[in-house]
Amino acid sequence: MATIKEIAALAGVSRGTVDRVLNDRGAVNPETAEKIRKIAKELDYKPNRAGLVLAAQKKRLKLGVILFSTGNPFFQDVLAGIDEKAEELANYNCTVITKQISFGVEAQLQTIDELLAEEVNGIAMTPYNDARIRNRINALYEQGIPVVTLNTDIENSRRLAYVGSNYTRSGATAAGLLQLMTSGTVNIGIVTGSSNILCHTERIAGFMKTLVPYRDRIHVIDTVEIHDDEVESYEKTTALLSEHPEINALFFAAGGVYGGCRSVEALERKGSVRIIAFDLVPTTRQMLENGTIAAIICQQPKIQGSKPLSLLFAYLTTGETPEKEYNYTAVDIRIKENL
Template sequence: MAVTIRQIAELAGVSRGTVDRVLNNRGGVSQEAEKTIKRIAKELNYKPNLMAKALANSQKGTTIGVLVNSGGNPFFDKVLLGIAKAQEEIAGFHIKVKKVELTGYNIEKQLYAINQLVDLQISGLVITPINDSTIAEKLNEVNNKGIPVVTLNADITGIEKLGFVGCNYEKSGQTAGELLGQITQGNATVGILTGSNKMLGHTMRVDGFQQVIEQSYPNITVARILETFDDDQIAYEQTKKLLLENQSINALYYCAGGIDGGIKAVLELGYAHKLKIITVDDTDNIKQYLYQGIVNATVCQQPFKQGYDAIKLVFNKLIYNQLPEKKHLYTQNEIKVKFNLD
């Protein structure tokens, strides 16, 4: 027979409400009582009543909010597929997923979208946050309301959160730096095209890249670092300007979105196969650039897994009251060339 909260309460000499607070990490209970309750629950192998939780969810309309800066960035197609797969699997628990997709990195728009989701009385939030103190303050406010926050693909400093699911961006940049160093035999002038300095992951990729070339490849010089805002048209214009104004550049590192626009400029200028190019991710177009030899290598980050795991992280907290073993759940940095794309 399943162990109940009432049984635990009787053995611990406390109310059922106190047991419920401890088992759902709501706080407001003395350390001694919390320790006793958790010990008894463990000894009795207490499991939450999943049928009851599913019924409760159906009655109150439990929703996980998802806010991603996916507009115009084909990388997120696979992230959204991962989210959809997880959404399908948790549907039996009467948990819905409400997605909001934004384009660009406008702080006010992201704040407005967060407030919209909170107004819908979401029970959890998955977000690709802009790394800004205003956003951090808002997310801490959300967390303090008892709404677990998971950062997806992009992280942010200064917040309390359930966890982060995504790439180890510093290692991604380091990997790209080592690849370029080996491909060019340590002699190159490189232009870096990043997404936005407002995104922590983008700046960490650039930092990781520069760490490696400074330490291991002193004859590699960074000519310019330009932002593309994950926009193909801006990436096209920035790449074209970069190459025309810096004739010594013989390598490019694209470490965020806008890669298709950048490659368009490379092709128009007749620089295909003349430049060594390292990118990120493996969208269909990037695969074609690899097959054609326009891009030498790309560093990938398991986007489907990111989307899937982020939703399941919130689900496990809501249904099982399960916390992740680590705050940062990094996906694997995978080096891909034309021979291992499948």
């Protein structure tokens, strides 16, 4: 393995000069810097990981996390993963600052500003799928502040990596379950979070595409957005089922599942409406146990909380880009019998 000493000898400079170039510290003549980088590349130089991590301790890195939403119990498990990783990173003098916000571009932009004011070195976030957020992520990249998206992604941005479910596949899984668990004519109501959250729209896209071969008996009647809010979910699910009494299946593509299930129970439709939902949290577990929900698809929330921080820390301390751009979590199907 090549060493800084060998690179310095070949370049005819001091080891300190090589160190400054390879770690972007201090001013070095551009021609000399280019020569050093060329030699390092030819020798396949790899930095000493332990040394870089030790150096990171002196830097006192700060990582910011931005999550949706304050009302979705799923994110409590994501937070648990964040807290576990934050405790580990504290041993390297790395601080993690977590903020939960409601849906909306302005709230997310403001939170990014707040984290920058606290001088974070990298950000993990659940992005709102909007051009202003995309542009901000690209601007952060230019500033040398890496972003890893988690739980939901954003298209055509310069984020470092994504950690979360393959939502198209998850939606397809939901459609497959519904096809297997029903017979005869099925009329579906879709309850989703927001059309501006990419993971919600990808789930529905995967769901709809998978149902195409079964369109002779399975039909989507209507879709409502409830912004992961339990009260809004209760109200809009009630309106949906009242306006379309023919609906005999519900696909919950996001949060707000408990509110929607309570609506089904209040309308005395439990048993006559087949429900497929996501995320095994205490409220959905209760609805699965009592038979209101037929099946739940899980997405390893703790990994969604911990892995983005691992990727950011590795990138900031060693310069290593993630091995994979898309870090998908496993699809885990739960029914009453395998809880």
